[in-house]
Amino acid sequence: MIVLIGRETRGVIVGTVAMLALGWMVGPAVASTEGINEKAKASLQKAHDQLKLAIDQTEKALGPARKSSGSIRVHMQRVLNVLGGKESPEYADSSEYAEKLQPHFNEKVGNPGDGHGALLYMEEAYEALKAGNAPVAVQEAVEYAIMHASMVEGHAHESVHGTGIKQTQEHAAHAAALLVGAYGKGDSDSPATGALAYAMKQAGLKISK
Numbered sequence: 466m467i468v469l470i471g472r473e474t475r476g477v478i479v480g481t482v483a484m485l486a487l488g489w490m491v492g493p494a495v496a497s498t499e500g501i502n503e504k505a506k507a508s509l510q511k512a513h514d515q516l517k518l519a520i521d522q523t524e525k526a527l528g529p530a531r532k533s534s535g536s537i538r539v540h541m542q543r544v545l546n547v548l549g550g551k552e553s554p555e556y557a558d559s560s561e562y563a564e565k566l567q568p569h570f571n572e573k574v575g576n577p578g579d580g581h582g583a584l585l586y587m588e589e590a591y592e593a594l595k596a597g598n599a600p601v602a603v604q605e606a607v608e609y610a611i612m613h614a615s616m617v618e619g620h621a622h623e624s625v626h627g628t629g630i631k632q633t634q635e636h637a638a639h640a641a642a643l644l645v646g647a648y649g650k651g652d653s654d655s656p657a658t659g660a661l662a663y664a665m666k667q668a669g670l671k672i673s674k
């Protein structure tokens with residue numbers, strides 16, 4: 466049985482990111498594939514694939530073809546479905562939306578993802594990396610991805626339940642930007658800007674364009 470990382474644990478992860486970033490600036494770690502086990506690689510690949518699906522939904526929500534706030538809400542609900550999966554974990558304590566502790570999976574609008582949840586894949590990857598004593602920079606990269614994706618949940622929720630086109634669009638735009646941040650830059654040499662793509666590159670995994 467898979468156990469979710471608790472809200473308190475995820476809050477600690479997010480809360481330490483600023484300190485990790487400072488440590489990276491002072492003395493960047495040299496990453497290697499040592500300590501990156503098969504469990505971590507599998508979870509990283511699945512998280513990456515699921516995040517790409519979530520980004521695709523935000524592009525459809527905010528692209529020139531959008532017709533109404535209703536259309537945006539549908540796509541943003543699908544983003545929530547992809548991120549949280551069918552178990553629909555609660556929002557992180559660090560989020561300003563933490564008081565809205567409610568499930569956010571809605572099968573009726575469709576689910577482009579596999580039902581497991583991109584965030585859960587990332588959390589599983591982080592635990593596997595930590596257990597395998599993977600390079601600190603790789604662990605940091607996944608922490609950044611978790612932080613951004615956790616914030617996406619709040620903005621996507623506000624977009625789905627927002628009042629009026631302005632609020633719906635603005636929160637969808639914030640969610641889109643944070644998703645890109647979680648996905649990361651494949652050519653980055655920093656875990657902060659590279660996020661999930663950086664971790665995948667260090668693990669020797671293929672990064673889709």
